Amino acid sequence: MKITDVRCVEYTGSMPHPGPLWEQRLRRPADIYPDVAAIGPRQLPEREDGGLEVRSIFLHVDTDEQVTGTTAVLSADQAQCVMGTLRPLLIGADPLATEKLWDLGYRSMIHGRAGTGMLALSAVDCALWDVRGQYFGVPSHVLLGGPTRDDVPAYVSTLGDSLAVDDVARRTRELVEAGFRGIKWFPRWGPDHGHAGVGKVVELVATVREAAGPDVEIMLDAWSSWDIPFTVAVARETEALRLRWIEEPLPADDTAGYASLRRLLGGRVQIAGGEHEYTRWGIGRLLREDLLDLYQADPHWGGGISEMTRIGALVSAAGRPFIPHGQSLQCNAALTFAASPGLIPEMEYLRRLAPLYQHFLAHPIRPEGGRIAAPTASGLGMSLAADRILDARPLG
Numbered sequence: 001m002k003i004t005d006v007r008c009v010e011y012t013g014s015m016p017h018p019g020p021l022w023e024q025r026l027r028r029p030a031d032i033y034p035d036v037a038a039i040g041p042r043q044l045p046e047r048e049d050g051g052l053e054v055r056s057i058f059l060h061v062d063t064d065e066q067v068t069g070t071t072a073v074l075s076a077d078q079a080q081c082v083m084g085t086l087r088p089l090l091i092g093a094d095p096l097a098t099e100k101l102w103d104l105g106y107r108s109m110i111h112g113r114a115g116t117g118m119l120a121l122s123a124v125d126c127a128l129w130d131v132r133g134q135y136f137g138v139p140s141h142v143l144l145g146g147p148t149r150d151d152v153p154a155y156v157s158t159l160g161d162s163l164a165v166d167d168v169a170r171r172t173r174e175l176v177e178a179g180f181r182g183i184k185w186f187p188r189w190g191p192d193h194g195h196a197g198v199g200k201v202v203e204l205v206a207t208v209r210e211a212a213g214p215d216v217e218i219m220l221d222a223w224s225s226w227d228i229p230f231t232v233a234v235a236r237e238t239e240a241l242r243l244r245w246i247e248e249p250l251p252a253d254d255t256a257g258y259a260s261l262r263r264l265l266g267g268r269v270q271i272a273g274g275e276h277e278y279t280r281w282g283i284g285r286l287l288r289e290d291l292l293d294l295y296q297a298d299p300h301w302g303g304g305i306s307e308m309t310r311i312g313a314l315v316s317a318a319g320r321p322f323i324p325h326g327q328s329l330q331c332n333a334a335l336t337f338a339a340s341p342g343l344i345p346e347m348e349y350l351r352r353l354a355p356l357y358q359h360f361l362a363h364p365i366r367p368e369g370g371r372i373a374a375p376t377a378s379g380l381g382m383s384l385a386a387d388r389i390l391d392a393r394p395l396g
Contacts, residue, residue: 001063001064001065001067001094001095001096001135002063002064002092002093002094002095003061003062003063003090003091003092003093003094003095004062004063004064004091005060005061005062005091006059006060006061006062006082006083006086006087006090006091006124007059007060007062007394008057008058008059008060008074008079008082008083008394008395008396009057009058009060009392009393009394009395010055010056010057010058010392010393010395011055011056011057011058011360011384011389011391011392011393012053012054012055012389012390012391012392012393013053013054013056013359013360013388013389013390014047014049014051014052014053014054014390015044015051015052015053015054015355015356015359016050016051016052017051017052020041020043020044021043021044021052021160021352021356022041022042022043022160022352023041023160023161023162023167024041024160024161024162024163024186024188025040025041025042025160025188026159026186026188026221026223027186027187027188027189027190027222027223027225028223028225029223029224029225029251031188031190031192031225032190032191032192034192037192041160054356054359054360056072056073056357056359056360057073057074057075057076057078057079057395058070058071058072058073058074058360058384059071059074059079059082059123059124059127060127061090061095061124061127061128061130061131063095063131065135067095067131067134067135068131068134069095069127069128069129069130069131069132069134069379069380069382070127070130070380070382070383070384071123071124071126071127071130071300071328071382072328072330072357072358072360072361072382073300073327073328073357074119074120074123075116075119076395077116077119078116078119078120078123079120079395079396080395080396081109081112081116081117081119081120082120082123082124082396083395083396084396085108085109085112085117085120086105086108086120086121086124087396089101089104089105089108090124095128095131095132095135096128096131096132096135098125098128098129098132098306099306101124101125101128102121102125102303102304102306102307105121105124105125106121109121113278113279113281114278114279114282115278118278118279118301118302118303119300119301121303121304122299122300122301122302122303122304122307123300123304124304125303125304125305125306125307126299126300126304126305126328126331126380128304129143129304129305129306129331129334129379129380130379130380130382131379132379133334133378133379133380134378134379136378137378138378139334139337139374139375139376139377139378139379139380139381140305140334140375140379140380141333141334141335141336141337141338141374141375142338144305144309144334144335144338145338146337146338146339146374147337147338147374148337148338148339148340148341149337149341149374150373150374151371151372151373151374152336152337152341152344152345152346152347152371152372153181153182153345153346153347153370153371153372154180154182154346154347154348154349154367154370154371154372155180155181155182155183155184155217155219155346155347155348155349156175156180156182156183156184156349156350156351156367156370157184157186157221157326157348157349157350157351157353158171158175158183158184158185158186158351159186159221159350159351159352159353160352160353161185161351161352163185163187163188163204165203165207168185168204168207168208168211169207169208169210169211170211172207172208172211172212173211173212175351176211176212176213176216178367178369178370179367179368179369179370179371180216180349180367180370181215181216181217181370182216182217182218182219182244182346183208183212183216183217183218183219184218184219184220184221184247184348185204185205185208185218185219185220185221186220186221186223187200187201187204187220187222189201190222190225190226190227190230191226191227191229191230195233197230198230198233198234198237201220201234201238202234202237202238202241204220205218205220205238205241205243206238206241209241209242217244218241218242218243218244219243219244219245219246219247219272220234220243220245220246220247221247221248222246222247222248222249223247223248224248224249224250224251224252224276225249226249226250227249227250227257228250228257228260228261228264230249231246231249231250231261231265232261232264232265234246235265235268235269236268238269239268239269243269244269244270245269245270245271245272245293245294246269246270246271246272247271247272247273247296248272248273248275248276249261249271252273252276252277255285255286255289255291258271258273258286258289258291258292259289259291262290262291270293270294271291271292271293271294272292272293272294272295272296272323273286273291273292273294273295273296274286274292274295274296274297274302274325275296275297275298275301275302275325276301277297277302278301278302278303279302279303279307279311280303280307280310280311280314282302283295283297283302283311283314283315284314287314287315287318287320290318292320293320294320294321294322294323295311295315295320295321295322295323296322296323296324296325297311297322297324297325298324298325298327298328299324299327299328299331299332299335300327300328300331301325301327304331305331305334305335308324308331308335309335312335312339312343312344315343316340316342316343321342321343321344321345322339322343322344323344323345323346323347323348324336324344324347324348325348326347326348326349326350326353326354327357328357329347329349329354329357329358329364329365329372330365330375330380330381330382331380332347332348333347333365333372333374333375334375334380337374337375347372349367349372354366359388360384360385360388360389361381361382361383361384361385362383362384362385363377363381363383365381
């Protein structure tokens with residue numbers, strides 16, 4: 001089998017949705033500047049048919065066996081890198097030789113070991129695993145060594161939900177009733193808000209705890225936008241509320257800061273992260289310095305499915321858990337259902353982004369009763385729903 005073409009295509013569709021998609025946005029590192037912090041969430045355009053306009057770039061890897069592997073949700077920069085740098089390396093190659101093609105791509109992009117280059121290689125690798133599963137007629141997790149179980153629990157991320165107290169309480173009750181036993185929230189407050197900001201975060205956690213009850217896990221995602229004093233203050237003042245983890249409180253490069261946090265927190269709350277780190281070498285550095293309690297490398301960003309298997313081995317050897325970041329439910333399901341529950345105990349489900357990211361897929365992954373079932377489609381299950389495509393524009 002040979003690769004005959006590598007294509008990036010931007011699909012346009014219409015997604016029914018009552019009102020704007022985003023009620024709130026996450027806090028970002030640049031929000032230390034008031035004019036940036038004042039910018040609200042970027043909404044999807046409304047179409048004349050009443051839906052929201054969805055545009056998404058897909059990568060397709062075609063073969064001479066009429067098998068096409070697909071990866072969804074690329075950026076324009078990724079697509080440019082795929083088409084300009086990686087495509088010439090792939091045409092005519094054996095798509096089943098994923099190790100060789102990953103290594104070839106990595107060695108051919110000396111400045112692509114991180115950032116856009118690695119995101120582009122990640123997309124290619126994921127598409128090749130889709131090819132492999134389809135070629136052998138099994139879900140990709142079977143080729144990775146699974147299935148290890150029939151279903152897994154999912155924790156739900158509320159990115160984009162309102163942070164008003166009444167809205168938080170209502171949403172929390174809805175999610176608990178839907179079966180979720182873990183809920184992650186995204187505070188907008190940070191160091192520039194001082195102790196009042198700490199108070200708002202504590203109020204958020206207290207509201208969720210009261211609405212969720214004593215047995216639901218609560219997590220916070222700071223998206224690299226806090227500092228050490230703010231994080232320590234939040235950890236101390238939420239200790240009685242049993243916060244499970246604080247995710248990415250510091251910039252990814254601040255390894256000294258993470259080391260200080262681990263000492264200052266003394267196990268009071270777990271520190272999670274790693275989604276903005278790249279490859280086994282990046283995660284390996286974090287593991288050597290023992291900077292995190294929980295690792296969340298992303299297959300769409302950190303090296304693809306192939307690299308996540310290597311990262312998983314490193315994390316397992318260090319005795320830490322690994323929950324891949326929820327950019328791609330299909331890739332994460334492949335990894336999760338091929339891994340020991342002791343390594344990957346659950347999956348993340350972004351309740352607003354997941355339907356958006358999967359809008360063009362014929363068989364999107366959705367939790368039922370707070371759990372995600374093992375996929376049954378061959379490959380990654382990336383077949384498109386033709387009736388959802390209003391326009392398709394080739395790129396490159």
